[in-house]
Amino acid sequence: MRILVVNCGSSSIKYKLYGVQMGEPLAAGMIEGLGTAEARHVLETGRFRKEIVMPVPDYRRGVAQVVEALTEWGSPRLVGDPEEIVGVGHRVVHGGEQFNESVVIDSSVVETIRALDSLAPLHNPANRAGIEAIAELLPHSTGVAVFDTAFFGTLPPHSYRYAVPARWWREHGVRRYGFHGISHRYLVERAALLWDKPEPNLVSFHLGNGASACAVRRGRAVDTSMGMTPLEGLVMGTRSGDIDPAVVFHLMEAGLSVAEIRRGLERQGGLRGLSGISADFRRLAEAADAGQASAALALQVFAHRVRRYLGAFLTQVGRCDGVVFSGGIGENSVRARRMALGGLETMGLVLDASRNHGRGERRISTDDSPISIWVIPTDEESLIARDTARLVTAEQD
Ligand code: AMP
Numbered sequence: 549m550r551i552l553v554v555n556c557g558s559s560s561i562k563y564k565l566y567g568v569q570m571g572e573p574l575a576a577g578m579i580e581g582l583g584t585a586e587a588r589h590v591l592e593t594g595r596f597r598k599e600i601v602m603p604v605p606d607y608r609r610g611v612a613q614v615v616e617a618l619t620e621w622g623s624p625r626l627v628g629d630p631e632e633i634v635g636v637g638h639r640v641v642h643g644g645e646q647f648n649e650s651v652v653i654d655s656s657v658v659e660t661i662r663a664l665d666s667l668a669p670l671h672n673p674a675n676r677a678g679i680e681a682i683a684e685l686l687p688h689s690t691g692v693a694v695f696d697t698a699f700f701g702t703l704p705p706h707s708y709r710y711a712v713p714a715r716w717w718r719e720h721g722v723r724r725y726g727f728h729g730i731s732h733r734y735l736v737e738r739a740a741l742l743w744d745k746p747e748p749n750l751v752s753f754h755l756g757n758g759a760s761a762c763a764v765r766r767g768r769a770v771d772t773s774m775g776m777t778p779l780e781g782l783v784m785g786t787r788s789g790d791i792d793p794a795v796v797f798h799l800m801e802a803g804l805s806v807a808e809i810r811r812g813l814e815r816q817g818g819l820r821g822l823s824g825i826s827a828d829f830r831r832l833a834e835a836a837d838a839g840q841a842s843a844a845l846a847l848q849v850f851a852h853r854v855r856r857y858l859g860a861f862l863t864q865v866g867r868c869d870g871v872v873f874s875g876g877i878g879e880n881s882v883r884a885r886r887m888a889l890g891g892l893e894t895m896g897l898v899l900d901a902s903r904n905h906g907r908g909e910r911r912i913s914t915d916d917s918p919i920s921i922w923v924i925p926t927d928e929e930s931l932i933a934r935d936t937a938r939l940v941t942a943e944q945d
Pocket of ligand 1: 755756757758785827828829830831833875876877880881882
């Protein structure tokens with residue numbers, strides 16, 4: 549029995565194969581450059597690595613490539629017979645108000661995901677294309693949708709409603725949905741195990757190219773920084789995060805088009821926009837060390853926003869058990885954590901400088917810090933695989 553986890557993005561397919569015991573994946577692969585004549589497909593296992601470049605015009609062809617790689621590449625093959633893949637877990641970005649947990653996919657689920665396209669125009673159509681291709685190529689498998697928004701189904705109305713005309717909410721779905729929910733849920737479940745506390749109170753930060761914070765009370769999300777779309781909240785690689793909404797009409801009145809403003813906020817903002825150098829945190833840290841003032845400023849704005857959300861979310865979780873950092877920046881950057889957490893001893897957060905320099909999953913606060921601080925590397929695929937295995941097993945019973 550095998551479980552396949554698939555993440556269809558706007559121009560890529562990422563996948564991981566798990567055995568029945570879960571644990572570490574048996575293989576991880578990725579097709580980049582989907583829709584082009586020179587797509588790159590890489591598959592890696594503990595034993596071998598294979599890479600090919602070939603045209604992959606669409607998701608169906610991409611998924612066919614994935615099945616071919618799993619059943620034909622390498623010796624011995626990873627999957628002897630496609631029917632061994634009993635479950636396929638799909639990451640789906642937007643589940644709207646309809647999906648608060650992972651579900652077995654049927655035609656009505658696909659239709660509901662389609663109805664949510666307008667809320668996630670870049671992601672949901674790609675996710676759906678992957679679901680449809682798998683249903684065709686692995687018809688015996690059970691498909692499971694795991695939503696990036698579902699963890700935020702527990703947000704109370706005072707946290708998810710915006711103070712805008714109520715009809716915008718009723719007629720246009722304008723509210724906070726939250727994203728990165730698979731990662732935040734993984735962090736909460738992992739923290740619960742590590743801290744031996746089944747329902748922890750915590751603030752989690754997923755700091756990568758996309759970045760978000762989540763306030764968790766008794767194991768449930770009560771607030772998050774991303775909003776109706778993944779544009780709100782923290783400073784990201786190319787996304788602005790929070791701005792005064794009046795900036796939009798100010799720029800429109802100055803003659804900029806909606807498309808230009810959207811590009812500025814989504815693709816040319818964030819660390820890239822501030823620095824004018826790069827969207828990549830590590831590169832900016834190097835540039836700041838080399839004396840480039842705009843890079844140093846970008847890092848400061850990033851850290852300032854993290855601190856702002858940390859302070860705000862500590863007011864929402866009750867007696868806080870811990871603060872968790874994850875994502876490429878949160879896991880790896882000593883400097884980002886130092887900038888975000890330095891000088892907060894009076895708030896009960898005491899960073900331990902030498903633990904901050906370590907690697908991997910660990911506590912990075914001092915032993916006597918009233919609130920513990922942790923680095924927990926996220927693992928969204930393992931959570932998708934677990935949900936998929938659980939729902940496949942429930943189907944079979
Ligand atoms: P992600 O989207 O989670 O893959 O995170 C990507 C971000 O993590 C980029 O801004 C990288 O520069 C940053 N990053 C990855 N490794 C490091 C590192 N060792 N130090 C600082 N930033 C890092």
